Amino acid sequence: MNTIIDTNFNFPSQKSLYKGKVREVYTLNNDQLVMVATDRLSAFDVVMPKGIPYKGQILNQIATKMMKATEDVVPNWLIATPDPNVAIGHLCVPFKVEMVIRGYLSGHAAREYKAGKRLICGVEMPEGMKENDQFPNPIITPATKAEMGDHDEDISREHIISRAIVSEADYLVLEDYTRKLFKRGTEIAASRGLILVDTKYEFGKTQDGKIVLIDEIHTPDSSRYFYADGYQERQDKGEDQKQLSKEFVRQWLIANNFQGLEGQTVPEMSDDYIQSVSERYIELYENITGETFVKGDLSDIYNRIKTNVENYLSK
Structure with missing residues (x-):
């Protein structure tokens, strides 16, 4: 091919x-x-x-x-x-964090929640949620940007600022831009009959010091989408959501005993x-x-x- x-x-x-x-x-x-x-x-x-x-x-x-x-x-x-x-x-010059924003309890956040955690990246997750429930308000859960072969790691806003990974002034801009992009992405998705569940954004500074969005945005690799039609009905019945993302690849890998852990072998495709x-x-x-x-x-x-x-x- x-x-x-x-x-x-x-x-x-x-x-x-x-x-x-x-x-x-x-x-x-x-x-x-x-x-x-x-x-x-x-x-x-x-x-x-x-x-x-x-x-x-x-x-x-x-x-x-x-x-x-x-x-x-x-x-x-x-x-x-x-x-x-x-x-x-x-x-x-890229910022060394990925700005992950979640409107729903899915993917990594859901796996953490299922493991009993209620704090992710310093952000509290409410009790009594089911997988794929909507958060009362979208939450920002940043991750450190990994080099090739390394794992991205959750990190809190406080740690980002205290370790000077990003200055406080710049981080406030990143948060503001993240929320604005997610709001617009949610509107675009709704116009296609979709729900933008979660996504990540990456930002950088141009040579003249302007903060801009870089890399990809709202793709199936960086985002998770549900079909809006029947979403609530599936939640009420405890059924899996119909989704558009590369989560189907992750689920296939998990079913074939691979989650990127040490000693595991990538299954033959x-x-x-x-x-x-x-x-x-x-x-x-x-x-x-x-x-x-x-x-x-x-x-x-x-x-x-x-x-x-x-x-x-x-x-």
């Missing part, structure tokens, strides 16, 4: 290359970044051995659409998208399973954006990216 697993481009005026779990970031001499969304699949902070066709394109295009739909409330790093898998934007994951990502794209997904040309994907980026940079 023609997927982007690893890139090693040499763009004009390129200074450096950083490889994250899913994205590869090329820094240019003009204080711009070329970000390539690969088809790598990461779960439990582990990158799976095989790529998922169209996944990078899907993440890049959802993020682009969502940045344009939120740029009136929060500034972002984006300048252009010359290729389905590529975003070009301003060079930023058959071609049929990989194809099913690709189809699920396309379904996610169409539900989240309300648009039909147009598949990019995979016949010579690396050359396509190289040509499109170089043509853009030459202008």
Whole structure:
């Protein structure tokens, strides 16, 4: 299958290359970044051995659409998208925290709650909640930004500020931006018949000191969505929610005895399973954006990216 697993481009005026779990970031001499969304699949902070066709394109295009739909409330790093898998934007110094915001008791928060914890990242969770219940108000539960292969870790607002990971003044801006983005994301999701359950945002500072949104936003990798139709009925009956996120991959891995723990081996993903994951990502794209997904040309994907980026940079 023609997927982007690893890139090693040499763009004009390129200074450096950083490889994250899913994205590869090329820094240019003009204080711009070329970000390539690969088809790598990461779960439990582990990158799976095989790529998922169209996944990078899907993440890049959802993020682009969502940045344009939120740029009136929060500034972002984006300048252009010359290729389905590529975003070009301003060079930023990333904050070393991910701003996670949760409207519902799901995923990691639900697992912590089930284990008897009522405090997450210094934030109190009410007693008597069931998994997937809505919080009275959305809660912000930050995580430290892990390097490749490491695990993100929960951290409280107090620790972020006291350890000077982020200054108090900057952190207040991050919180404000996080709430504004989540409010807008919730409205966009509702217009598609979806509930934005939880999500994470990443921010950075431009060279002139402006705080902006970077990386991805409201994608199935960074967010969890429920179908709004029948949500309350399923809650009342104690049934699982119908959801749109990569949680289905995590559940498949858990069922195959893998949670990223030491000594565990990533289960083999058959071609049929990989194809099913690709189809699920396309379904996610169409539900989240309300648009039909147009598949990019995979016949010579690396050359396509190289040509499109170089043509853009030459202008």
